[in-house]
Amino acid sequence: xxxxxxxxxxxxxxxxxxxxxxxxxxxxxxxxxxxxxxxxxxxxxxxxxxxxxxxxxxxxxxxxxxxxxxxxxxxxxxxxxxxxxxxxxxxxxxxxxxxxxxxxxxxxxxxxxxx
Amino acid sequence: xxxxxxxxxxxxxxxxxxxxxxxxxxxxxxxxxxxxxxxxxxxxxxxxxxxxxxxxxxxxxxxxxxxxxxxxxxxxxxxxxxxxxxxxxxxxxxxxxxxxxxxxxxxxxxxxxxxx
Numbered sequence: 001x002x003x004x005x006x007x008x009x010x011x012x013x014x015x016x017x018x019x020x021x022x023x024x025x026x027x028x029x030x031x032x033x034x035x036x037x038x039x040x041x042x043x044x045x046x047x048x049x050x051x052x053x054x055x056x057x058x059x060x061x062x063x064x065x066x067x068x069x070x071x072x073x074x075x076x077x078x079x080x081x082x083x084x085x086x087x088x089x090x091x092x093x094x095x096x097x098x099x100x101x102x103x104x105x106x107x108x109x110x111x112x113x114x115x
Numbered sequence: 116x117x118x119x120x121x122x123x124x125x126x127x128x129x130x131x132x133x134x135x136x137x138x139x140x141x142x143x144x145x146x147x148x149x150x151x152x153x154x155x156x157x158x159x160x161x162x163x164x165x166x167x168x169x170x171x172x173x174x175x176x177x178x179x180x181x182x183x184x185x186x187x188x189x190x191x192x193x194x195x196x197x198x199x200x201x202x203x204x205x206x207x208x209x210x211x212x213x214x215x216x217x218x219x220x221x222x223x224x225x226x227x228x229x230x231x
Binding site: 033041058102104108 | 164
């Protein structure tokens with residue numbers, strides 16, 4: 001049981017380049033998320049997808065796009081990378097507890113550096 | 116909008132010391148509350164959660180947290196820390212208005228360093 005798998009683990013980009021971070025989960029979870037982690041800022045939600053076919057903006061969506069390709073996969077795209085997007089990106093998926101609350105399972109993270 | 120505050124950015128303790136990490140949230144309605152932990156080189160994992168019932172919840176590795184509704188707090192505690200508790204700790208809460216589509220917001224994190 002792999003859980004949540006992210007690729008790539010590391011990436012270096014030049015300003016203006018584009019790239020896609022891939023995320024897949026094998027736990028049959030409905031909801032998926034993309035967060036970025038920066039020192040002193042904690043985790044900030046970029047986009048999330050409550051279910052297949054839906055996506056919503058989080059706290060810091062500017063400069064990013066997402067695609068919920070199917071129930072398993074949720075990708076994050078940077079169309080024109082900027083140095084401010086240097087960060088560690090985490091994908092997560094969630095199961096819904098009986099109370100309606102979601103418990104997150106995280107991937108290992110993708111470290112992106114934009115020069 | 117919901118917000119989560121963790122006021123302790125970096126805490127340094129000696130082994131066997133007691134730990135309390137603060138977490139305050141802004142929304143006063145029904146809440147579900149979480150603590151996640153990130154050990155060095157590992158990805159985030161759930162430490163404990165509060166959904167309802169007993170406001171004192173137990174988590175893994177001897178951690179516990181108390182939900183105090185009147186103070187909008189969910190502080191994490193451990194009576195005696197170990198070197199292996201060195202990690203970054205995050206408090207999290209869903210934004211109000213979202214149920215099964217939970218938009219989950221995290222605090223800024225507290226880095227805990229334990230001196231052997």
